[in-house]
Amino acid sequence: MSQALFGKLPDGREVHSLSLQSGRLSAKILTLGAILQDLRMEDVDHPLVLGTPAVTDYLGPARYFGAIVGRFANRIGEGSFTLDGKTYRTDPNFRDRHTLHGGSEGIDTQIWQVQSLAPDRATLTLDLPDGHMGFPGTIWITAGIHLAGDELSFTLSARTDAPTICSLAHHGFFDLDGRGDIRNHSLMIDAGHYLPVDDDLIPTGEIRPVDGSDFDFRSPRRIGSAGYDHNFCLSDGQRPLCPVARLTGESGLSMQVETTACGLQFYDGAYMRDVPGLDGRIYGPHAGLALETQHWPDAPNRPGFPDAVLRPGQVYSETTIYRFIA
Template sequence: MTFGILPSGQSVERVELRAGELRAAVLSYGAILQRLEVAGVNVVLGLGTLQDYLTRSRYFGAVVGRYGNRIAGARFTLDGVEHRLPVNNGPNSLHGGIEGFDKKVWTIADRTSRSVTLTLVSPDGDQGYPGTLTASVTYTLDGDGLRLDYTAETDAPTVVNLTNHTYFNLAGSGDVLGHVLRMDAARYLPVDEHKIPTGELAPVKGTDFDFTTPHPIGARMDGGYDHCFVLDGPVEVRVPGLAMLMTTTEPGVQVYAGGMLDRPATPYGPHAGLCLETQHFPDSPNQPAFPTTVLRPGERRTSSTTYRFTA
């Protein structure tokens, strides 16, 4: 069904999925996960109109790229060539730039009653990134969970770091400060004043970043988390009556507790949702010690993330 029409005249489609007690809605604009219902409760933050997504969104439910998270100084060097990117987060480039993948109309390549595949071709030079990149994401309702499968291919060397920016609220309303979080993550990435990793993979033991045993998100740092953790296993989030278990093939997860959700004005307040952005590490193109995000012709980058729900 048509969700809305962009000022350019492009149509944005809305695809509804269902399987058992799960219901989902995905938009072709930004490959956005607009709704995810578990036993009748919508557990993600979304917006009601296309105009809201154009003017009031904080990346709600979108697939972000070409590079999710921050690149320091809005530049990187690849094979001896410096590439400059749009500056949209202090001195840095965030989530692919000013017109990242979250602001593109994706093509619906395939759909069934429980899955949809969307594709996007990002031309050479798009937001300063080299190479023509062909990306896809498939949303699948799989038993008691939602699985996201990503692919990316390029015709010239480039960097890529695709992730999804869904805000979860397992209670369906209120804030997430009381959500209990547990992560198999013994290390995290300390950052500087511009939220760029220092390069250290620091132990969480004895710090406010230790979620190896369960803690409410708001119990420390007033819930002010916007940090990448090095994953050793799954992530679990619980509220009374519902638990979500996240697994991924990616090496890290950016945990963002929504502290800035009132900027710009959105329908939500601070900490209304929790992002678990599975990804490679921020600023990896400038940090050779981190796992590489370089993609070359003939290679195919794939990753999968699954969110499973239990009562």
């Protein structure tokens, strides 16, 4: 267990790195965005995640890499939603029209406070004021990050003092082989439906069966080059922790994903471009993939999607476990 200065942001804010270790896993967590900056496994000669050694890259080419994103993960169409009869305009940081991952100053850009630190776990907290990025209500967020043997877990929780919307997600990029191309990884996703999107990657509102399509990952198969940045519909609401996906590299190393969340965003990294990475790597297209457990995107504007509203007196809570199997 240790805490050290990782770097300074252009505005002078200090970012610290927290080192965790348990069993065969070791991790580095940044106070910027609660970012998982590095993850290693004994007897594996490469990082399991994509990260960067320069703190400023997390505000540029490596934006969202390994971060906790929110207060509403993924996209909100047209940067607006209506809650209890009032319309809210949120920061249009995606294509100048839509809101992505909580806006241009989402929680991935914030310095989180270290509430507690132990050799195998860290608890970080963040408070956002009412009106931040256009969202209503003060929100108090807690991220519990824990290593246990061959497992990495995130428990994300939040409370508010006024009705708001909330969806928090870990936005890690994984490469189990360390080869800089995940298209030959095998993937299984236990979902019978997914959300088609328009040209701006906003869900159309249709909940489409995966049968007979490139989105049918119910049996493990090679990822390939079809192009994925879509939400897979795991359930119509929160449910008990259970396995939902399994990723396997050509090396044979596997990662099982377990979650309580109702959605899983699978992004194959097709749009990465020349991102400076760990151990001197340069990340290009398909260098890693994201499996983001979350509420369904644009849920505040889609009455047929699972409810993403958080009200005073309620506690938002989601747990996700990444279990590595050699």
